[in-house]
Amino acid sequence: MGYKIKSRIWIESDDNVLLGEGRVTLLKAIDKMGSLSKAAKSLNISYKKAWQLLDSVNKSAKKPVTINTIGGKGGGGAELTEYGKSLVKAFDEINRNCWAFLDKQLEKIELL
Amino acid sequence: MGYKIKSRIWIESDDNVLLGEGRVTLLKAIDKMGSLSKAAKSLNISYKKAWQLLDSVNKSAKKPVTINTIGGKGGGGAELTEYGKSLVKAFDEINRNCWAFLDKQLEKIELL
């Protein structure tokens, strides 16, 4: 059986984490569910953790990633901005490319 | 100021971690110092942690990565095998290549 190579990538803005795998799956869940609390529930993480993640994302992004409304119809909710959606898409693409790249690189170790 | 992209890669063997950045810096320190305890001291980590890391490396590698001698001249010591040295070298190379690759990919996000 051969070795496997794994990776974790993230994007920082001014030493704060903007996007990582956890944040991206959270953003996807928000997009799907329409609210932060439902997204947290669907991912089986606490609301607190989800809120902290999202807060840090919005604080470190150059443009808003979500729009959170408080009160109002249905109590409020959260939805991705266009910028947020394209960030998610780009991150996924980079991640997939990285995996493919690393799988090729792994050959260097397999034949030692 | 733009975003930065960071990564962490590691190699697994049969679901156990073989090499990661911490393990590689430990192996380098062992190579330099000639013993596990001195390596741990030079990295400011506890001997226990260093030992656990090295143990897990040797358990999951297909060939021995270090040769540890217990007792004897100077009380013993640890040194890298040829396989160990080439693993370290290959890992570093893959890591550097990955950074370069990701830096290019980051452009996709910069121009959103």
Add this chain to the structure above:
DNA sequence: AATCGCTATATTTGTTAGGATATAACGAAA
């Protein structure tokens, strides 16, 4: 056979991240 510095391991103590819980504030709609 005594010494030495190391590997190898168990045990105990400390620290920190996260979970659970509680609650205030909000604004549209009825």
Add this chain to the structure above:
DNA sequence: TTTCGTTATATCCTAACAAATATAGCGATT
């Protein structure tokens, strides 16, 4: 103006993880 399901935040508690400490065992050298 009351209800509702959110966002937003603070506080406490616990459980997982890391550090500190202790100690046994080893074997070449003297």
